[in-house]
Amino acid sequence: MKRIYTIEDACIGCHLCEVGCVTEHSLSKDPVKAFLHEPERPISRCTVEELHGGIISLSTTCRHCDEPDCLRACISGAIQKNAEGVVRIDTEQCVGCWSCVMACPYGAIQRNLKKKKANKCDLCPDRKSPACVDACPNRALVYREGSQK
Amino acid sequence: MNYVIVGNSVAAVGAIRAIRERDQQGNITVISREKHNVYGRPLISYLLGGLINEKRMAYLPDDFYAQNRINLLLASEVVGVDTKAKKVKLAGGDAIAYDKLLLATGGDPFIPPIEGMSGKDRIFTFTTWEDAAKLKGIAPDINRAVVIGGGLIGLKAAEGLNLLDKSVTVVELADRVLSSAFDRPAGKIVARKMKANGIDVITEDTVVRIEGDGAEISGVTLKSGDFIPCDTVVVAIGVRPAATFLKGSGIEVNRGIVVDATMQTSGKDIYAAGDVAEAADFFSGQKNPMPIWPDAYIQGDIAGAAMAGGTKEYAGGLAMNSIEFFKVSTISMGVTNPKDPAQYEIHTYQDIQNYQYRKVVLQDNLLVGAVLVGNVDRAGIFSGLIREKVDMTPFRESLLTPDFGFLQLSKEIRNRLFAPQGKVADNGRAARAAGH
Numbered sequence: 001m002k003r004i005y006t007i008e009d010a011c012i013g014c015h016l017c018e019v020g021c022v023t024e025h026s027l028s029k030d031p032v033k034a035f036l037h038e039p040e041r042p043i044s045r046c047t048v049e050e051l052h053g054g055i056i057s058l059s060t061t062c063r064h065c066d067e068p069d070c071l072r073a074c075i076s077g078a079i080q081k082n083a084e085g086v087v088r089i090d091t092e093q094c095v096g097c098w099s100c101v102m103a104c105p106y107g108a109i110q111r112n113l114k115k116k117k118a119n120k121c122d123l124c125p126d127r128k129s130p131a132c133v134d135a136c137p138n139r140a141l142v143y144r145e146g147s148q149k
Numbered sequence: 150m151n152y153v154i155v156g157n158s159v160a161a162v163g164a165i166r167a168i169r170e171r172d173q174q175g176n177i178t179v180i181s182r183e184k185h186n187v188y189g190r191p192l193i194s195y196l197l198g199g200l201i202n203e204k205r206m207a208y209l210p211d212d213f214y215a216q217n218r219i220n221l222l223l224a225s226e227v228v229g230v231d232t233k234a235k236k237v238k239l240a241g242g243d244a245i246a247y248d249k250l251l252l253a254t255g256g257d258p259f260i261p262p263i264e265g266m267s268g269k270d271r272i273f274t275f276t277t278w279e280d281a282a283k284l285k286g287i288a289p290d291i292n293r294a295v296v297i298g299g300g301l302i303g304l305k306a307a308e309g310l311n312l313l314d315k316s317v318t319v320v321e322l323a324d325r326v327l328s329s330a331f332d333r334p335a336g337k338i339v340a341r342k343m344k345a346n347g348i349d350v351i352t353e354d355t356v357v358r359i360e361g362d363g364a365e366i367s368g369v370t371l372k373s374g375d376f377i378p379c380d381t382v383v384v385a386i387g388v389r390p391a392a393t394f395l396k397g398s399g400i401e402v403n404r405g406i407v408v409d410a411t412m413q414t415s416g417k418d419i420y421a422a423g424d425v426a427e428a429a430d431f432f433s434g435q436k437n438p439m440p441i442w443p444d445a446y447i448q449g450d451i452a453g454a455a456m457a458g459g460t461k462e463y464a465g466g467l468a469m470n471s472i473e474f475f476k477v478s479t480i481s482m483g484v485t486n487p488k489d490p491a492q493y494e495i496h497t498y499q500d501i502q503n504y505q506y507r508k509v510v511l512q513d514n515l516l517v518g519a520v521l522v523g524n525v526d527r528a529g530i531f532s533g534l535i536r537e538k539v540d541m542t543p544f545r546e547s548l549l550t551p552d553f554g555f556l557q558l559s560k561e562i563r564n565r566l567f568a569p570q571g572k573v574a575d576n577g578r579a580a581r582a583a584g585h
Contacts, residue, residue, distance in 0.1 A: 006567060008560070047527075051556040058556055058563070067450070069529070072163070073443035073471075075191040077208035093205060095195055098525055102471040102480045103443055105533025106566070107554065111478075111526060 001085040003146045004121070004130055006059050010140035011048075013057030018044035020135025024124055043112050045121040046132045059141060061132065062087065062108040062121035070120070073103035078118075086125075091117045150175035152456055153237060153245055155227045156253030157181030158190055159442055160423030162209065163449025164251050164456070169217050171457035177219050178245060180237070182226040185278055186211060191442060193281035197309030206278060227254075230398040232416050249418050249456040252395075252406055253449060256388030256424040256440055263297075263384075265359040269366050271381040272359070275306040276388060284310070284383070291315050294381040295369050297356050299326035301472060303385035304339070307348050308474060310383075318349040318377050320356055320369075330470045332486040334499055334506050335479060335520050342477045342504065351375075356382075390425040390438050403427055405438035410462040412452035420456055422448035431465035431536070432484065432517060439466035469532060471525070477504045478525045482532050483518035484510050493517070498549045509548045516541050516548070527554065533566075 019031060025042035026034030035041060046061040064087045071079045071087060078093035079100060089100075089109075096116035100109045110119045124130040133141045152168055154161045157179050168177060188206040195201045214221045226240040230252075236244040258274035266272060271287065274280055284291075284306075294310050296303045299321030307317045319326065325336035326343075340350045354371045359382060361367040368378040390405035401407045401415035405427035412420045412428070423445035427436045444466045454461040469482035487493045487510060494511040503523065509531070510518035515538055519531040530553070534541070539562060541548070547557040555563050 008563065008567075047554075049552070049554040049556045056556055060555060060567070063567075069443070069532075072446040072450075075442055076189045076205070095189075095192060095201060095205075097191070097471055097473060098478055098480065098528075099443070099471045100529075101525055102469055102482065102528050103532060104529035105536070107527030107530040109529070 001064065001145070002123075002143055003064055004061055004123075004133060005142045005144065005146070006061075007140050007142065008056075008058050010138050011057045011059055012138065012140070013048060013050050013054040014137065015048050016135045016137060017046045017059045017061075017132035017141055018048060020131035021045050021121075024127070024131035025119075040114065043110050043119055045108075045110060045119055047107065047110070059132070059136075060106060060108060062104075063106055064121075064123070069103040069105060070100035070109055073099040075099055079120075086123050087120070088122045088125075089118055089120050091115070091119070094118050150457075151246060151248045152177045152251070153247035153249070154179045154251040154253060155181075155237060156251075156255055156423065156425070157183065157187055157221070157223070158253065158255055158423065158445070159187070159208070160253035160255075160445040160449030160452070161251070162187055162213075163446040164253065164422060164453030165217050165219065167450045167453025167459070168457045171454065171459055175457070177217065178222065178247075179214075179219050180222045180225050180227055180239070180245070182224065183277060183279070184224045186214070186221075186223075188278055190277070191305075193275065193278055194305035194309040196278070197281045197285055197306070198312030200312070228394050230395060230400065230416075230419070232398055232400065232419065235418070247418070250416075250420065251449075251452050251456060252392075252414070252419065252421040252425060253423045253445075253452075254391040254394075254425045256438075257391045257393075258302075258384065259387045259389045260384050261386060263356060263359055265361070268364055269359060269361065269382075270364040271366055273381070273383045275302055275383055275385050281309070284381075285313075287381070288313050288315070291381045293318070293377075293379040294383060295320060295356065295377055295379040296383045296385055298385035298387070299323070299350065299352070300329060300385065300387060301327065301470065302388075303383070304343070304474060305472070306383045306385055307343070311346060311348050316347070318351060318379070319343070320354055320371065320377075321350070321352045322355045324353050326350060326352070328486075330468070330481050330485065331479065332481075332508060332520055334497070334501065334508075335481065335485075335522050338477065338501060338504050338506055338522050339474050339479060341501075342475050346475045351377075388424060388440055390427070392425055403436070407436060408448075411455040411460075412448055412463065413455060418456075420452040422452040428463055429465045431467040434465065437466070439468060441466070441468060441470070443469065464536070467532065467536060471528075478521075478523065480521045480525045480528045481519070482528075483516075483535050484512070485518045485520050487518075494545070496545070496549050507549050511541055511545065514540050514542045514545075524551065530554065 406421035505523035
């Protein structure tokens with residue numbers, strides 16, 4: 001299946017992947033409205049790590065594992081994997097126990113503390129290519145076929 | 150091929166998926182003594198406390214059984230296994246033949262004999278949907294409850310009752326709550342939060358007698374001599390593998406059903422997974438029951454794979470818990486409270502006033518345990534590093550920094566973890582991953 005890969009050497013720590021993610025998961029899908037005017041700003045499902053003042057940076061997100069540890073740890077059944085291999089979370093069903101946060105070795109599940117719901121990358125089901133990938137100015141994020149299903 | 154699965158919780162789901170991945174044709178029969186489809190068992194405290202409704206107890210959509218063509222026998226109890234005839238015996242007298250059998254019966258609450266217990270109406274356990282429903286049913290009549298046991302089950306029962314505005318006292322024999330999963334500071338933070346929310350927590354004491362006339366409870370007397378008035382008692386001392394039905398079957402049962410790395414028991418074509426199984430520990434390799442939800446799924450998956458002819462091996466159970474009490478998040482994993490601290494390197498950070506605490510435990514330069522209270526974001530990176538046995542020597546100073554992440558590790562490790570074939574925690578599937 002297609003997954004998102006990070007080319008660390010090309011990442012400049014601009015956080016535009018996060019902006020793209022928040023915008024895509026907002027009501028308006030408009031960055032200004034999403035960040036400044038919507039009552040509940042979504043949280044980003046990708047995480048940009050920075051070290052030494054941003055000299056090294058890396059955007060990490062869900063790997064949609066073949067055998068997802070998050071799914072196995074989920075006590076409510078909110079996390080499921082579809083036939084295409086995409087791991088998604090049903091936030092209605094999520095009880096905010098953070099078992100997925102405990103289990104994901106990539107640290108790729110975010111806590112929405114306001115809503116007490118876990119969030120994760122859903123590979124943007126309404127788009128051809130994930131918003132973070134499209135937002136990356138220098139192709140540090142790549143969406144392509146990897147190994148396994 | 151006739152697959153029979155006894156038990157209908159998460160280990161069964163892991164097994165069903167693993168079987169169907171490999172065998173679309175075989176018959177799968179699932180037998181459960183409970184009357185519900187698979188449900189999120191740890192959600193019973195949310196149900197009791199009114200945080201979720203009954204609809205959200207469902208762990209999977211109702212069509213899961215039809216989709217996987219499962220012959221589901223609910224409210225049916227297995228009373229024995231005839232390994233020679235390859236049949237399981239049901240309470241009603243029926244027998245069901247198997248080619249491959251999975252025992253995933255979970256745990257039964259342990260109820261020690263307590264003086265004055267017999268004949269009392271309002272003594273409950275708290276491990277099933279039925280238990281939560283019973284407690285919820287009588288909730289309007291509860292004035293004061295005593296919960297015996299300050300482990301996860303007891304504290305969650307106490308929290309559920311507290312959310313219903315019931316007055317609750319927890320009585321714990323150890324010197325702190327959550328003594329098995331958490332260390333002292335984490336247990337203290339949780340106890341402090343519970344007390345702030347009106348739950349009494351009594352430690353280093355136990356209930357010796359339940360008082361009251363006839364079926365009614367008037368209170369409990371503690372070993373210390375103190376008397377706590379109450380009308381309801383919840384016994385939450387722990388669970389024991391539900392394996393008594395195997396007596397006389399010849400299948401090896403120690404504390405739980407003893408299994409090998411493929412989850413096979415001492416009986417041919419008979420497997421066990423989940424809380425009833427006694428499988429190898431991740432660190433020591435010694436066999437122990439490990440009643441933990443994610444582990445039950447993993448064991449079920451491995452057993453199902455083996456039953457359907459696959460080859461997968463269990464990497465060993467890694468204890469981990471994520472529990473929230475009154476909005477304080479806590480995650481613990483691995484070795485959190487070593488008996489002999491001199492053998493370990495321990496780093497901690499604490500800000501008890503703000504319910505923040507962090508602890509990492511290293512042994513021979515490997516991360517072997519962690520406790521996180523408050524900020525638990527990205528805790529799974531730690532569980533991945535434990536499972537992957539990454540040498541922490543160059544990074545040990547960074548482990549407690551609030552933004553600890555992959556950039557603190559070496560580029561080489563990152564390249565491995567984030568490569569298309571990479572995965573920190575593969576639960577013993579390294580050989581397979583290496584094939585790509």
